[in-house]
Amino acid sequence: MLDGGAGPFVGRMVQLVDNLIERVFPRLRRRALYAYPIGIAIFALAALARMGLSRWLQDTVPFLTFFLAILVTALVAGTGPALLVATASFFFSWYFFLPGPGWGEITPATVVALGSFAVLSFFIIAVVHLLNRKVESLMNERARNEALFQDSALGELQLEQLNIELRHRLKNTFAVIAGLVSQSARYSRDVDGFAQSLAGRLSAMGNAMDLIATRSFVGASLRELIAETLKPLVPPGTQRFEMGGPDTIIPGDVASALALTLHELGTNAIKYGAWSDARGTVSAKWTLSKIDEDEMSFELVWDERGGPRVSAPERRGLGTTLIDSGFPSAQVEREFNEQGVRCRMVAVLKQTTTRRTRGRAASLY
Structure with a gap:
């Protein structure tokens, strides 16, 4: 059971997360002056983390921290900065880890690894882009409903249900995506297998999300x-x-x-x-x-x-x-x-x- 101090703290944290997802992140994505520096900062952190983990990580997973960086950038800063992070990660990993350091000789394994990373990065960005659009679409729908039903008890109930479903669906979706990235990397033996397995799972989840969205997130x-x-x-x-x-x-x-x-x-x-x-x-x-x-x-x-x-x-x-x-x-x-x-x-x-x-x-x- 939460004590008297923990309860309000948890409530404030939940409110903070809701505010970030519904208000702060969409505003950042619309302002390139802030979005691109944020993307560059996220890439820098991912690069430092990957260099710091080099002694523990095998060369078969050179992109591990960059997948998370691309996912976070796409969510927070938007599609453009995420593409920039993906491009920077591509050349950074190529130079330092494939076979690294230096550009070195281009082998078939290097081509497969870089190609898989490029395809999977684009897929992650596309899925998050779709989810961001769905979120903003729901927010626009909520705004229209507020104007239409602001004096109606039924309208207030609809808005509350829409808000709850929006927060619930968004949190669950990104939690599942992060879990799939982490677990697929853990169970995969090479980059190519990781890319294929994760791409298929994200595609299946994306199809399900599309069917759910067509029914206003009621179900499929x-x-x-x-x-x-x-x-x-x-x-x-x-x-x-x-x-x-x-x-x-x-x-x-x-x-x-x-x-x-x-x-x-x-x-x-x-x-x-x-x-x-x-x-x-x-x-x-x-x-x-x-x-x-x-x-x-x-x-x-x-x-x-x-x-x-x-x-x-x-x-x-x-x-x-x-x-x-x-x-x-x-x-x-x-x-x-x-x-x-x-x-x-x-x-x-x-x-x-x-x-x-x-x-x-x-x-x-």
């Missing part, structure tokens, strides 16, 4: 989420993927977690399972059953057929962790047999209807 269509997440992974050919089940609206947090889990299952199918050859197929079937007025049982079965024989992984990586425990409060069972992988997920989805959304949907889960 379950059917659309599964289809859009797996669409880039399904190999060419007829009847390689089959999906089926009732549609519903799932909360934003659940949608992001489910998208990451399905992405890992699809990626594993491409590498080792049914989609690794020309004949294997995958089906994703789910059911929904009502428990009471506030909860619904959700069960999804991922079933691979016709691929090579699979076995349980010897090493537990981030992908395995996301499948087994990435979906909140879900029970996950996986079977490895001659037919392929069979994964069964069971979870309870809570109803998320509010007065603001009941007019558009009878029940949202």
